[in-house]
Amino acid sequence: MTKKTKTQNLSLHNLTYLHQYNIIVLLYCKVNNNYFLKVRKLTQKYYIKGGTPLRGEVSIGGAKNSVLKLMAAALLAKGETKIYNVPDLTDVEIMLNVIAQLGAKTTYDKTEKSVTIDATDLTSITAKYELVSKMRASFIVLGALVSRCKEAIVALPGGCAIGERRVDFHIKGLEALGAKIKIENGYVHAKAAKLTGTDIYLDIPSVGATENLMLASILADGSTRIQNAAQEPEIVDLANFLNSMGADVTGAGTSEIVINGVKQENLHPIEYTTIPDRIEAGTFMSAIIATKGKAIIKNVFPAHLTFFTDKLLKMGANIKLIEPNSLEVSCKNRLNSINFITQPYPGFPTDLQSMAMTLLTTANGVGIITESLYENRFMQVPELRRMGADIHQDRNHAIIKGVKKLTGATLAASDLRAGASLVVAALMAEGNSTIENLHHIDRGYENFESKLRLLGGKIERRDDEIISPVEPKVNLTEGLR
Numbered sequence: 001m002t003k004k005t006k007t008q009n010l011s012l013h014n015l016t017y018l019h020q021y022n023i024i025v026l027l028y029c030k031v032n033n034n035y036f037l038k039v040r041k042l043t044q045k046y047y048i049k050g051g052t053p054l055r056g057e058v059s060i061g062g063a064k065n066s067v068l069k070l071m072a073a074a075l076l077a078k079g080e081t082k083i084y085n086v087p088d089l090t091d092v093e094i095m096l097n098v099i100a101q102l103g104a105k106t107t108y109d110k111t112e113k114s115v116t117i118d119a120t121d122l123t124s125i126t127a128k129y130e131l132v133s134k135m136r137a138s139f140i141v142l143g144a145l146v147s148r149c150k151e152a153i154v155a156l157p158g159g160c161a162i163g164e165r166r167v168d169f170h171i172k173g174l175e176a177l178g179a180k181i182k183i184e185n186g187y188v189h190a191k192a193a194k195l196t197g198t199d200i201y202l203d204i205p206s207v208g209a210t211e212n213l214m215l216a217s218i219l220a221d222g223s224t225r226i227q228n229a230a231q232e233p234e235i236v237d238l239a240n241f242l243n244s245m246g247a248d249v250t251g252a253g254t255s256e257i258v259i260n261g262v263k264q265e266n267l268h269p270i271e272y273t274t275i276p277d278r279i280e281a282g283t284f285m286s287a288i289i290a291t292k293g294k295a296i297i298k299n300v301f302p303a304h305l306t307f308f309t310d311k312l313l314k315m316g317a318n319i320k321l322i323e324p325n326s327l328e329v330s331c332k333n334r335l336n337s338i339n340f341i342t343q344p345y346p347g348f349p350t351d352l353q354s355m356a357m358t359l360l361t362t363a364n365g366v367g368i369i370t371e372s373l374y375e376n377r378f379m380q381v382p383e384l385r386r387m388g389a390d391i392h393q394d395r396n397h398a399i400i401k402g403v404k405k406l407t408g409a410t411l412a413a414s415d416l417r418a419g420a421s422l423v424v425a426a427l428m429a430e431g432n433s434t435i436e437n438l439h440h441i442d443r444g445y446e447n448f449e450s451k452l453r454l455l456g457g458k459i460e461r462r463d464d465e466i467i468s469p470v471e472p473k474v475n476l477t478e479g480l481r
């Protein structure tokens with residue numbers, strides 16, 4: 001007769017804590033009068049069954065990379081600014097926390113998809129590392145604070161999974177405007193008795209530096225000219241927002257932006273609607289094409305996706321403009337391979353490089369991708385290989401030889417866009433996949449699985465539990481007695 005082992009959990013000694021978005025539970029267990037330690041990790045995963053063509057309609061939310069900057073810009077005017085078309089994302093919540101820490105009063109109505117920011121009184125000029133390190137885009141408050149308060153202490157965000165991501169252009173630009181900068185203990189301390197408009201040339205058309213310097217120069221004396229400025233639609237959105245507030249910004253969307261300084265009293269709070277998220281739209285276009293589906297994407301600005309759309313058409317996808325803000329996307333046949341280089345806007349967007357790579361994995365022929373913006377933006381490659389893709393990577397080049405099909409696998413997201421591309425790959429693969437580390441995807445895709453399910457995608461988010469080996473490894477019997 002086999003002897004039964006009796007396990008008793010002693011809740012008194014149990015300990016639960018949160019570690020990087022996973023809930024870790026330490027359980028002291030009693031087995032045959034001996035005490036052991038077990039570790040339970042509660043984590044969320046996507047369970048995806050591939051092979052269903054996506055059909056129907058999907059509506060795109062507000063642009064993450066725009067709304068975060070608009071929220072910082074709201075700090076410039078006294079009074080309550082309201083922003084609409086705000087996506088429900090963890091990054092938005094982090095930005096609200098950063099802004100609240102500065103003393104602004106904030107509300108977030110997820111049903112109405114709006115945030116209000118009342119920046120009448122700011123009580124702090126410090127953005128702490130604990131928050132900035134969670135989301136590097138919060139570094140944008142530097143420009144807004146220097147502008148409004150003439151002083152700011154903002155944690156340096158450091159690198160992230162996709163690259164080193166320096167902020168030297170932000171700092172040099174602020175110095176050119178007259179701010180004295182000290183970098184101490186991981187913080188940038190910027191102080192300016194007065195900011196004076198000047199000419200600033202950016203070595204690279206950096207999105208973040210263009211935005212930070214636009215904000216910093218809004219209240220400066222005289223004119224600031226940012227040359228080799230980023231031209232992304234999010235920059236134009238920020239300029240439109242600032243101009244509605246009473247600022248004087250021209251040239252946004254070109255490589256030269258001119259900001260004529262205005263007085264604080266000229267700025268007033270506004271109501272503003274964020275532009276649609278072009279990267280979310282491009283991700284859904286990729287998923288529909290990858291699964292050989294046919295669906296309508298609503299609330300998209302097609303002009304923001306011209307380069308990407310052109311490449312998809314060259315691959316053999318069908319994309320039709322059916323209304324000014326709606327696209328019908330479909331694909332019947334095997335795609336053709338293409339080559340591309342990621343570039344600042346209006347070039348091929350780096351944020352959609354991983355989606356295009358997923359499409360190339362099963363295309364006819366060989367495609368070559370050159371990633372020119374980030375050192376480490378091919379993190380999806382090892383995961384795609386595990387699904388059967390044939391990819392050779394040499395530094396910032398990837399050579400993708402199309403295979404007949406991908407097969408489902410156990411996968412992990414390494415960052416936001418790499419994670420989304422694995423979802424696209426899993427939807428088109430044969431069989432079942434699981435994807436973990438969903439916190440990366442939650443930063444940038446609102447209701448991702450619900451929207452994909454509406455299109456017929458077989459995707460579920462489940463809480464998963466990983467328990468340490470059945471035979472407990474640590475005997476705590478002595479310690480607990």
Ligand code: EPU
Nearest residue numbers: 065137165166167168169170204206207208209373374416
């Ligand atoms: N760079 C510097 N020095 C600087 C600033 C930038 O060397 O002072 C380099 C960066 O290291 C990078 C390149 O310039 O190699 C471009 O960086 P950029 O400043 O343009 O990027 P960002 O503002 O940090 C935004 C988006 C990114 C998107 C890039 C490029 C936000 C919050 N992030 O980043 O979006 O990839 O522009 O379009 O707006 C994402 O959404 O997943 C994401 C990473």
